[in-house]
Amino acid sequence: MLGGGGGGQIEEGLSLGRLAMELGRPRLVALDELDDEAVLVTVAAVGAPSAADQYLEPMHYVQALQLLMANLDTPVVGLITNENGGMATLNGWLQSAITGLPVVDAPCNGRAHPTGLMGAMGLDAVADYVAKQAAVGGDPDAGRHVRIYVEGGLTATARLVRQAAVEAGGLVAVARNPVTVGYARRHAAPGAIEQAIEVGRALLEAASPREAAEAACRMLGGEIVCQARVTHLTLRSEGGFDVGQVELEGGYELTFWNEYMTLERHGERLATFPDLIATLSATEIRPLSSAEVREGEEVLLIRAPKERLRLGAGMRRPELFQAAEQAVGKELIRYVFSTEAAGKRE
Numbered sequence: 001m002l003g004g005g006g007g008g009q010i011e012e013g014l015s016l017g018r019l020a021m022e023l024g025r026p027r028l029v030a031l032d033e034l035d036d037e038a039v040l041v042t043v044a045a046v047g048a049p050s051a052a053d054q055y056l057e058p059m060h061y062v063q064a065l066q067l068l069m070a071n072l073d074t075p076v077v078g079l080i081t082n083e084n085g086g087m088a089t090l091n092g093w094l095q096s097a098i099t100g101l102p103v104v105d106a107p108c109n110g111r112a113h114p115t116g117l118m119g120a121m122g123l124d125a126v127a128d129y130v131a132k133q134a135a136v137g138g139d140p141d142a143g144r145h146v147r148i149y150v151e152g153g154l155t156a157t158a159r160l161v162r163q164a165a166v167e168a169g170g171l172v173a174v175a176r177n178p179v180t181v182g183y184a185r186r187h188a189a190p191g192a193i194e195q196a197i198e199v200g201r202a203l204l205e206a207a208s209p210r211e212a213a214e215a216a217c218r219m220l221g222g223e224i225v226c227q228a229r230v231t232h233l234t235l236r237s238e239g240g241f242d243v244g245q246v247e248l249e250g251g252y253e254l255t256f257w258n259e260y261m262t263l264e265r266h267g268e269r270l271a272t273f274p275d276l277i278a279t280l281s282a283t284e285i286r287p288l289s290s291a292e293v294r295e296g297e298e299v300l301l302i303r304a305p306k307e308r309l310r311l312g313a314g315m316r317r318p319e320l321f322q323a324a325e326q327a328v329g330k331e332l333i334r335y336v337f338s339t340e341a342a343g344k345r346e
Contacts, residue, residue, distance in 0.1 A: 001199050001216055002192075002309070004276045005290035006259035007085010007112035008045060017090045019058055024097030029078065031106050031190050036182035039074050041065070042108055043092045044082035044174045046116070046135065046161055047240050051170020055139035058094055060173040065095050067134035067149050068175040076178065078104040080188065082119040084196045085112040086289060103193075106184045110192030110310030111276060114241060114258045114327075116158030116176075117320050121187040122313035123177060124154040131157040133176035138168030146172065162240040170237070192310035203285055212285045213300045220276065222304025225263070226250055227282055229298045235291070242291050243327055246279075252301065254279075255328040256290040262330045263303060271303040272335040273324065274315045278302045306336075 020026045034040075043065060047054060069076055079101055081091035092103040108119040123129050131154045138144035146168045150157045154177075165172045184190070199216055206212035213224050228249040235244040246254040251266040260277035263270045271277050279288045282298040293299065306315070314320055321332045 001203065001278055001287045002110065002196050002276065003083075003085030003088065003112040003287065003289060004259045004273070004278055005112070005256050006114065007083055007089070007289070008087025009289060009292070010086040010286065013085075013087040013090040016058060016087065017093055020090075020093040020097040023094070026093040026096035027102040028193065029102040029104055031104060031181055031185050034077060034104065034181045036180060036185070038077040038181045039072075039178050040078045040080050040104055040106070040181060040184055041068060041076050041178050042082050042119070042176050043079050043095060044119070044176070045087060045091065045171055046174050047165035047168075047171035051237055053139075053142070053144070053169030054171035055142070055144065055169050056137050056171050056173055060136040061091075061094050062098050063147070064134045064136040064173045065099070065175040067136065067147065068132060071132060071134070071149055072178060074178070076101060078102050078181075080104050080106050080108065080184065081193075082108045083112045084110055084192055086287065088112060089193060089196050104184070105193040106188040106190045107192045107310075107312070108188055109312040109314060110189035110195060111274060112259050113274070113314065115320065115323060116161065117154060118314035119312065120154050120158075120177060120314055121179065121184065122317070123179070125317075129154070131177055133157045133161050133174060135161045135164045135172040135174045137165065137172035142169070144169045165240045170240070187313040189310040189312045195310055203287075206285060209280060209282050209285050209300060213280050213302055217302060217304065220304035221308040222276065222302055225270065225301040225303055226252060227298065227300050228252060230293055230295050233293060233295045238327075241327065244290070246290070246293055248299070248301065255330055257324050257327040258290065260290060261324055261328045261332065263301070269335055272332055274306045274309065274311060274336070276302070276304040276306070276309060
């Protein structure tokens with residue numbers, strides 16, 4: 001639900017979580033249980049969810065973490081996911097089960113987002129911060145297996161990892177960006193996994209898709225915008241992202257760049273990322289990512305205000321939204337930030 005159209009596929013998250021429980025005992029801890037100077041690293045999957053040639057084995061997540069840790073000069077005490085979503089909320093569980101390191105309830109962002117910088121907790125604004133990222137993925141039998149470690153500026157390293165995902169067939173497992181617990185306390189989204197668990201429980205306890213949508217909206221201060229059929233869909237993969245539009249009966253239009261970016265009706269803006277825009281199946285209790293929506297399918301369309309989400313520092317930076325504006329061809333910044341902040345962009 002909190003993927004907002006992105007965040008990975010539910011089946012992949014369930015598979016990863018179940019495997020973690022079979023192999024060990026993953027642990028979830030709060031930031032308050034750790035020392036402020038202790039070091040955390042982010043674990044994630046990067047790429048285009050709809051890519052046909054994606055190939056990611058569970059051990060790739062562990063290998064990416066091991067590759068990063070081999071290049072650090074300080075011990076790691078915990079793992080944080082980059083975001084919430086069908087697969088993303090489970091980032092770190094398998095690594096926790098195998099290594100014994102806990103998953104810490106302080107995602108870089110409490111909802112899914114498209115770019116690495118949006119999930120970098122403001123590190124790109126920290127003078128002299130050296131990003132360290134490891135990525136593993138791809139089918140070796142198809143000659144697409146990649147295993148890379150990079151250091152440098154956040155923008156450059158994020159771009160290299162995104163390109164690695166393209167070369168690997170669409171998706172790579174990533175471990176990156178060590179930070180202290182104290183830094184995460186100020187710039188991450190503490191408590192966002194707990195919020196995801198609460199929303200998920202509300203969905204699972206509902207008796208119908210409509211009741212599930214209503215329950216989630218009550219928790220997030222949101223509303224059901226409509227229940228309608230998908231009349232038109234465009235989807236393409238560009239530079240390691242899914243990008244496209246969804247049109248619904250009644251004049252509703254969604255744009256997405258992995259995650260849903262805008263919701264409009266007859267040209268009137270109704271919600272703008274990082275507001276939560278979500279699609280749920282109208283026939284089963286199941287959130288649908290942008291890569292899963294199909295023409296002719298009936299969906300429940302939901303919106304919830306960003307103020308009710310647990311958001312990280314990357315959601316407070318107008319300049320980080322410019323790439324999303326270019327990708328979907330819609331204005332975002334002036335809807336999300338104050339007139340003064342939007343003016344700085346000009």
